[in-house]
């Protein structure tokens with residue numbers, strides 16, 4: 001994480017939307033950073049270095065005064081789903097970035113925890129013991145990404161393909177895939193191959209330097225919705241997603257399978273520029289025209305479970321996940 005400021009401030013997440021809003025705040029070269037913790041917490045508080053102590057503040061004015069934040073003028077941006085406090089801060093030109101969660105374990109946990117350093121030092125076995133409090137109890141965290149990857153893994157496992165092209169998918173998923181298969185990966189952002197079984201091609205997914213009908217499987221997780229919007233430094237192209245999908249189909253062998261995931265909504269399809277497009281099911285079907293559907297699944301981000309098409313979100317500008325497996329005949 002970038003830590004350029006001498007003074008660090010922290011704000012709690014107020015609603016999950018803020019986390020996403022924070023993601024798309026562009027760097028603006030200001031000297032103040034607001035750090036947003038990953039976990040929920042109540043009230044506005046700041047942590048001012050070098051004391052490192054959290055200072056609760058009850059109003060924005062107090063916060064700004066205490067933090068000595070300069071007003072840098074308004075900037076025009078369509079901010080959706082951002083908490084009012086953070087929206088005001090954003091309009092004041094304060095950069096927002098995500099950071100580790102504020103750790104506030106329950107008091108019963110703390111009682112035991114505070115006794116333990118002494119016990120640990122008595123039996124340190126040569127380890128130097130220092131304070132680094134984390135609280136990660138409860139249900140193991142999961143996200144929609146786990147489910148997209150599971151969808152892909154199940155289909156790839158059943159197919160046992162000889163050749164796989166991956167366009168933009170999750171790096172960590174590829175690490176697992178590479179344990180079993182050779183994979184050619186395409187991404188507009190360059191990277192080093194993470195194993196000898198990975199062939200990296202740095203290029204735009206709209207123009208693949210690859211032969212027609214050369215892969216058994218083409219995989220693309222959470223990428224299509226970004227192509228052409230410039231978020232990752234690719235060329236701006238309103239039809240980038242359609243072009244990229246056509247390319248994936250072009251390089252797929254006959255009887256080969258395209259596995260992809262993207263956003264889906266039952267509200268009006270939209271583009272949260274430059275983050276992503278949010279598709280209707282009809283649009284996704286149109287993108288896959290000419291292919292035969294093997295399986296489609298939807299995942300509800302709100303209920304954190306697979307859902308039917310009829311249960312996909314109707315909330316404007318919001319999205320769930322679509323996973324599709326399509327065969328080229």
Ligand SMILES: C[S@@+](CC[C@H](N)C(=O)[O-])C[C@H]1O[C@@H](n2cnc3c(N)ncnc32)[C@H](O)[C@@H]1O
Pocket residue numbers: 167168169170171172186187188189203204205206221222223226227228232234235240
């Ligand atoms: C949401 S990310 C997928 C996850 C990410 N690769 C990871 O390792 O976690 C979308 C990926 O698509 C890539 N991408 C976006 N537009 C692209 C384009 N036009 N051509 C090729 N890759 C593109 C991005 O660089 C990014 O890596």
